[in-house]
Structures are given as structure tokens and as C-alpha cells.
Amino acid sequence: MPKRKLDPLPASAFQILLALAGEDLHGYGIMRQVAEQTEGRMRLGPGTLYSSIQALLEARLIEELKEREAENSLGAKRRYYRLTSAGRRLARTEAERLADLLRVARAKKILRGDYV
Amino acid sequence: MSERIYSWLLRLYPAGFREKYGEDALQLFRDRTRDERGFWRIVRLWCDLLLDLAWSLPQEYFYLRPEFVGATPLHSTDGVPSFYCLQPEPLRPGAVLFGSVMSSLAIVMFSILLGYPGKYTGAGAATIGRIGGDTEFSEPQRTETANAGNKPSRAGFGGTPGLDAAERRRVVSSAATIIKTYYVEPESGKKMADALLEHERNGDDDRVRSGAALAVLLTQQIRAVNPDRHLTVDYSEAPLPEQPDGSATEAMSRYREMLKEQHCTFEEVRVVPRNIGYLKLNSFPDVSVCREIAEQAMASVNDADAIIFDLRSNRGGDPAMVMLLASYLFDHPEYMYNPRENTTEQNWTRSPVAGSRLSDKPVYVLTSTATFSAAEHFAYDLKMLRRATIVGEKTAGAAHSGVWHRINDHFGVGVPETKAINPFATADWAEIGVEPDTKVGARDALTVAEGLANRKLRKK
Numbered sequence: 001m002p003k004r005k006l007d008p009l010p011a012s013a014f015q016i017l018l019a020l021a022g023e024d025l026h027g028y029g030i031m032r033q034v035a036e037q038t039e040g041r042m043r044l045g046p047g048t049l050y051s052s053i054q055a056l057l058e059a060r061l062i063e064e065l066k067e068r069e070a071e072n073s074l075g076a077k078r079r080y081y082r083l084t085s086a087g088r089r090l091a092r093t094e095a096e097r098l099a100d101l102l103r104v105a106r107a108k109k110i111l112r113g114d115y116v
Numbered sequence: 117m118s119e120r121i122y123s124w125l126l127r128l129y130p131a132g133f134r135e136k137y138g139e140d141a142l143q144l145f146r147d148r149t150r151d152e153r154g155f156w157r158i159v160r161l162w163c164d165l166l167l168d169l170a171w172s173l174p175q176e177y178f179y180l181r182p183e184f185v186g187a188t189p190l191h192s193t194d195g196v197p198s199f200y201c202l203q204p205e206p207l208r209p210g211a212v213l214f215g216s217v218m219s220s221l222a223i224v225m226f227s228i229l230l231g232y233p234g235k236y237t238g239a240g241a242a243t244i245g246r247i248g249g250d251t252e253f254s255e256p257q258r259t260e261t262a263n264a265g266n267k268p269s270r271a272g273f274g275g276t277p278g279l280d281a282a283e284r285r286r287v288v289s290s291a292a293t294i295i296k297t298y299y300v301e302p303e304s305g306k307k308m309a310d311a312l313l314e315h316e317r318n319g320d321d322d323r324v325r326s327g328a329a330l331a332v333l334l335t336q337q338i339r340a341v342n343p344d345r346h347l348t349v350d351y352s353e354a355p356l357p358e359q360p361d362g363s364a365t366e367a368m369s370r371y372r373e374m375l376k377e378q379h380c381t382f383e384e385v386r387v388v389p390r391n392i393g394y395l396k397l398n399s400f401p402d403v404s405v406c407r408e409i410a411e412q413a414m415a416s417v418n419d420a421d422a423i424i425f426d427l428r429s430n431r432g433g434d435p436a437m438v439m440l441l442a443s444y445l446f447d448h449p450e451y452m453y454n455p456r457e458n459t460t461e462q463n464w465t466r467s468p469v470a471g472s473r474l475s476d477k478p479v480y481v482l483t484s485t486a487t488f489s490a491a492e493h494f495a496y497d498l499k500m501l502r503r504a505t506i507v508g509e510k511t512a513g514a515a516h517s518g519v520w521h522r523i524n525d526h527f528g529v530g531v532p533e534t535k536a537i538n539p540f541a542t543a544d545w546a547e548i549g550v551e552p553d554t555k556v557g558a559r560d561a562l563t564v565a566e567g568l569a570n571r572k573l574r575k576k
Contacts, residue, residue, distance in 0.1 A: 027140050028147040045168020046141035047129070051175055054136070079140060 006059050009094050013052045015042055017061065017083060017091040024065060026078035027053070053081065061087035118149065125169060127214055133176050227320070230336065279327055288316045290523045291334055291349055298519065298531045299347070308341045327351045327526050343547055345514040346489075348530040355525040372405045380406035381433075384426075385413045392569050393417025393474075394562075396426040400433035400490040403440055410437065414444050418471070422478040422569040425494070428508060428558050432489025436462070442494065443467045445503055447475040452497040455515045455544050478572050479504035480565040483550065484558035487511040492545045499550060500540045505568060506552040508561035515546030 006013060012034075019025060019033035030053075031044045044052075056062040065080040083091070105111045122145050126138055145165070152161050292309035299305030315321060315337050324330045331351035338347050357366060375381070384396035395413060403410075417423055425441075435454050439462065442452055446467035454463055468475060481495045481504045492511045498504035522528045538544050556564045 028144045031144060031148075043164050045164050045172070046126075046137075046144045047168045047172030047176070049144070050133070050137035050141055051172045054133075078143065 006055055006061070009090065010052065012042070012044060012048050013056055013061075014091065014094050015044075016049075016052055016056060017087050017094075020062060020081060020083040021088065021091060024080045024082045026080050028078075030081070056087065057081075059086075060084055061090055119145065122165065124214060125165070127210060128169070128173055130176055227323075279325055279330060281322070284321055284324065284330060285316060287330065287349075287523055287527050288312050288321065288334065291527070291529050294521045294523070294529045295338065295347070295531055298521070298533050300532050300534060304342050308338045308347070311341045312337055327353070331527065344532060345512070345547075346530060346532045350520075350528045350530065352526055352528070356522055356528065372402070375401050375405050380409040382409060382413050383429075385416055387417060387420055388424075388566065390566075390570055390573060391419070391421045392566060392573075393420030393423040394426065395424070396429075397441075397491075398429045399431050400435070400437035400441075400494070402434050403436040406437065407440065410440055414441065414469075414472070414474070418473050420474070420477065421573050422480070423474055424480045424482060424562070424565050424569065425504075426482045426562065427487050427491040427495060428482050428484040428561060430487055430491035432491050432493075432514070435490055435493060438490050438494045438497075439463070439465055442498065444469050444472045444474045445479055445498070450501060450503075451539065452493075453500070453538055453540060453544070454493055454497075455538065455546065478569060480569060481506050482558075482561040482565055483508040483511050483552055484561070485509050485512060485549075486558075487550075489514040492550050495550045496545045499553065500542070505554065505565075506550060507554045507565040507568065508552050508556060509558050510551055510555075511545060511549040513545055513547045513549035515544055 015034045015038065016030055018037060019030045022033070025033060027046075027049060031049055035043050053062065057064065061084055062081045063084050065082055102111065119142070123142055126134060126141055129138070148161055149158075152158065292312040295312070296302075296305050296309035299308065312334060320337075321330065321333060324333055328351045331349045334349040335347070338349070339345075378398075380401040381398040382395065383398050384394065386394050388394050393416075395417060401410075423445075438454075439452060442450070443465040444467075446465050449464045449467050452463050452465060479498060481498060483491075483495055483506055487495065487508075488511070492514065495504070495506050495511060499506050519533050520528055520530050554564060554568065
């Protein structure tokens, strides 16, 4: 049976890692954080979100917080997720890879401006 | 309600995913519906969800990893092998229900699409006004059936709602009786009749509200059993004459008028460069009306060195006209096979035709996928007799002609009643069409045929 692929890291998984870099979040929190950090360009649906979460959990890049299961106002339990140190390393590696790409793009004069 | 819909959709995911994340996914949906209000946001939400479903569902099944269950390892230490097995996932009642609902929906949609008359391109369901041009019925023999006395009120027809169930049943039952009694292959006739009656009993015809749609639907039901394209149920908005007496009927006289107005469908007759005669003929019109015009047309190309019959838009017609035109192309009587007629005498050309110089000239016949019935008869026989080169596309494949039976004021059935023996070693054009000798797109057929004729004439 094939293992979920994280190499290359899918955009959705990378965004989830970045979302969790700041704080521990539950599913909807991750979705909102991703939407916010991509300025609304990426709105993760439940299927993609939990599929990516499952892949990241299997690769031990994130972990589920057993001690923090909050109940919302309607009594539904929410599972929180936290970035592991391996996840943080991978996120950094991916960000560096993208930064390298940006440098190349700028050197080739594909990109203009001062960003990054 | 929307939450329920989404929870149904969630059931499409594998059980493992549902168990782990089903509730979380539903919670996320609730959160979003709570926060995203307003029409456009809800539309966006559903677009997101459907896209997400389309994207993640295949992935979940691709990465599906069944859980191992089985005996504990302790049992395997005593030398008795133990086996692990994959946890079976029985179908839950909900899944069965969901599957049934989706299947029913698919069947309903498919039936609606099938019954939609607008796009139907079959040769059937021709309205009576088009008989002369489109289909190759022998002289209309309109037979009163047992139900002819039941005259429907006109208000109930013509696409207006109100084709009542009793009337529909009468039409179906009469059509079934006629097909069963008269179709050339009795066994197939019985099957088609049974199919019609069964569809009626099953309520498949209930949704039909207009006469025209009923004719289309019944034709489809018949052809699902037997694809013979001359089997048709026809509908006429104008009441059909009750006791037509051949040529005297109003319909026939209208048809004749129409033929005369259209120069008997000889659209173009001319001599093109290099002295090639070109005849564009769009049907094989009734000889009794068009003999003179046909003879004039053939006379005007009599001195040509080669002749091209353009039948690309020819929808068939009278076999007698096929024989009349073919007679010019031989210097002795030649047998022209016609699967519609068992008679032998009429199937011999009246060759040689006095004054004809065409009997030894190269002949080219242009065909397209719209070349139909009698036009295929003409092309097929000239090809089999090696008298013509067929240039263009494979023809439509309509071989059997029908005798037309009147059901009531508005409905009739065309039924092929005869089948002749083919003297040629190959199958006729029924269902398979006439294969061209030179296969080119219909649009290029004339240019190609002219090229072939030029080359042939140059060699002489």
C-alpha cells in the first residue's frame, strides 16, 4: 500500500506546518490561519485538511495534543495539533529551498522589487 | 439541512478516515457555516467543499491501508500457524441507501436525457410531411387498425400537455400489434412488440406529455431491440386522412407540388471542366412526378466523358428512380439488388436507354454520412457491379423500407415487411452503410472525384 507522499512537500502540508509554527491549533484554527497567511488564496477543505494532517502525523512532523482537547460552546471536542521539532526543521528546509528559488528568480530578473 | 447533505457526502470517504476525522470534518463545516454568512459566501463554501471532495476523495482511496486484525502472536508459538487477515468492512445500511438513491438519480437523469427529443438525430419519428424526402416507404398503404374509431380530440396533441394515459396505451398497443403482425422477421417483431408493451406496463411512457415525444420514445424503445432504421413510429400534428386513396390524397398532392417546386430535388446539373457531367441530387423523387425532369437532367449530361452523382445530401426516396437513373449507365439490362423488394422484374435496369452515351463512361458517386436509403441503394449496387467509384464517407446504413400503417388521426408506424436475397457476396448496407472506394471527408469528395476522373480521362 502506498505511503502518503510528503516529498516534495505539498503546498497544503507546508501551509499547515507554517500555521502551526506560531501556536497550537485545532482543525478549523489551522484552516483560518492558512487562509489568513495566504490572504485567502488557500482555503483548505475538510478532506484536504485532515488528509494532510494524517500524513503529517504519520511522518511525525506534527503531533496531536492529548492533554489539550477543548470543548466548544456546543460541547463538541476539538483536537489540537502541535508542530514537532522534525516538522519545524522540515518547514525551515522548505522555506530555505523556496528562498533559494527566489534568489535565482531574482538573479534571472524574473522577479522585481524588494520583497524577500 | 446543509449539514445533513455534507454528512452524507462524508460517507463517501473510507471508513478509516471517517472514524478518525469524520466528526472533526463535520465540526469544521459547522464552524464555516456559522462564520460565513450571506449568499455568495455560502456559494463559495459549497464550491470549496465540492472541490475539496473531488480532490481528496481519490487520494484517500489511493492511500487506503486496511487495518490488520487477527490472532495475537501468543497463539503462534505452539507451532500452529496463525493468520492475519484484513478487517472486512461490511456495507452499512446508510451506504446501501446512499448508493440506491444515487443510482436512482442517475437512472432518472439518463431516462430524461434519452427522452429529450431536441437532440435526437435518428431517422425515425419523421413527421408525415417529410415522408417523401426522408424515408423510403413504398406507396403509403394506410391501414386502419382496430382503434381507428377512437378519434382523439385535437386539443390533446401537438406538444400541448394532455396526451392522456388511455390514448397513450391505445397507441402503444396498436403499434405493438402492427409490428408483431407485419415485421419482416416475426421473431424480432414479437420481441419489439413485447418490449413496447412492457415499457408501457412499467410506466416508462408515463412522463411523456406530447404526441411527438411519444413517437420519439416508442421509436427509441423499438430500436433498442432492433436497430432497423426504417422502423418508426410517426406523429403528425395535422390529422391524418382516414381513407387515403394513393395519389389522390392531399398529402401526396402536397408532396408532388413540393417536388415540382424543388425541381424534383435535382439541385444542380452542369458540365464541369474537362467535360465531366455533375448531378447533385438530394433525393430519389417519385418517378410518376419526376420522370421528365430526370430524363432532361440525364440528357443534359449525355455528352459528358465522365459523370459524377453527388448524393452527399441525398435522403433517399423512390427505388423506381434509382432504376431509371441507373438504366442510363449500362448497355444491357443489369440486376440491381434492392433489399426492400422481392420482385425480380422491377429490379432489372431498362438498359440500354435509347440515345444514352453514358453506358461506358466512368461514373463517380459522392457520399456522406447523411447519404440515406435509396441513395445507398444506388451507390451500393453500382459499387457491387463495379460500375461506379464511390468517393466520400461511409453512408448512413438504412436498408429496409417500410409500409406505413395508420394507427389513428395522429399516429402511424412504418414497418419493413420484405427482405430480398442478396446476389452479391457481401452484406448489404443495412446498419453498416456503403463503404466508399476512396475514403475522404464529404467536403472534399467533389474535388477528389474530379481529380480521379481527370486522371482516368487523361490516360485514355
